[in-house]
Amino acid sequence: MKKTAVIWFTSAGAELAERVGHLPELDILEYRREAKPAKDFVREAFSQCDQILFISAVGIAVRLIAPYIRSKAVDPAVVVMDDAGRYVVSLLSGHLGGANELTRYLSAHLGAQAIITTSTDVHGVFAVDVWSQKAGCVIGEVPRIKWISSALLEGTSVGFVSDYPVSGLPECLRESDGELGICVSLDEWKSPFPRTLHIIPHILSVGVGCRKQLDSAVFENTVLEIFRGHRISLRGVKSIASIDIKREEPCIQRFCQKYGIPFLTFRAEDLSQVAGEFTPSDFVKKTVGVENVCERSAVLGLAEKGSLLIKKQARNGVTVAVACENWRCVF
Known part of the structure; x- marks a missing residue:
């Protein structure tokens, strides 16, 4: 179960937070206004929780998380819902943090409309960071994810090399040489492409x-x-x-x-x-x-x-x- 901080500011938000608290698969840490200021709760949640759900305006969430954002490799998922429960927005760490997944989960269980703006999701393009996480792998160079995503969004195929048996390889990936590619290997010094993204199996x-x-x-x-x-x-x-x-x-x-x-x-x-x-x-x-x-x-x-x-x-x-x-x- 993922540890999920929930923060709200209105009575309607409190009611929605209670509904969220009864959902399966979430280990809830709920904000109590009388206990500490919101900024202190968010600071602690950023280091202690896997996910943060704001039941508030997006602007409030942005201002509260801004001082603590580091990188997509370590930041928790941040999702925002309005206190009427109409919309649920993936705000930060959509793929590696799991904000897109949490957004879909809340949408399915609470009936809110999911708002996801990640380009690979919007266009139905293979997302290497999502796949690597589900496959139990570690991304060697997180900033290079955008190399792969940008190429695929432009319709350019990407090279693929693996030290392990492969099944179900997507059509957008090709097992051949090229300028840009993905290398699945325990050898992070191996670079079969001039521009290589290393995927390291956690095995x-x-x-x-x-x-x-x-x-x-x-x-x-x-x-x-x-x-x-x-x-x-x-x-x-x-x-x-x-x-x-x-x-x-x-x-x-x-x-x-x-x-x-x-x-x-x-x-x-x-x-x-x-x-x-x-x-x-x-x-x-x-x-x-x-x-x-x-x-x-x-x-x-x-x-x-x-x-x-x-x-x-x-x-x-x-x-x-x-x-x-x-x-x-x-x-």
Whole structure:
């Protein structure tokens, strides 16, 4: 469920907010005028919520959100409804933030007319940012989205390259060379087109181990060095995993916090049950009860729905292994 802030200023708006609060699929944070000024509520909502719904005039919403707008990569969805519930307007972060989707959702459930002005939606053109999000991918260079959208809106086909099996490729994308194109790959340094938009599948689990109280900089630099050496983007990582005795290891915690990656830990008994061939270590077996931590953790981090992409790498007191989901590029 997406955390959704709702802010209103009139009694009619309060009634509409109550209706919104009863809708499924929304985790509502409702504005209370007696608790804090609207500007403070909006500032907090911008950093804490996925979506913000204003039940007000568009102008009020614009003035309140203006100081906090950063980029389409991080801004929440912002949608505005009039307090009579006649219109619902997608105002900010239509695609990546999901404002267009929220607008359609509110329109369908409340009977308001949806107002969406995004060109790709208006003209029914393929939207690479919408597709990448639904496909579970990360956009490498958000400002380059407009390269793709502008070309498609002008009727120009766009090149497409994928390191993964493709099904349902839209006619507007062609698997050939050209000036401009999309590259679906974990290798964000690979540029098959002079103007390339990289789409990075979010499909990796990284299993790690390390010496106790290892310096955080050593851990970080070692992991990054291994990723660069294998030409794999850290943005493809969905989780980092290890054995439960490493749950409080500072260097791993700091790395995960810095890069916004969830940290999973597993019991030795669970790791030992993971199917596959792994690099054994008698020392590790005697120390923690299972003969391999990083490889088994990487695979278990994907609920065993993938396979090892990088086997155990050991250096500087750090062990790293990477597992990859079984993934297809589906449109």
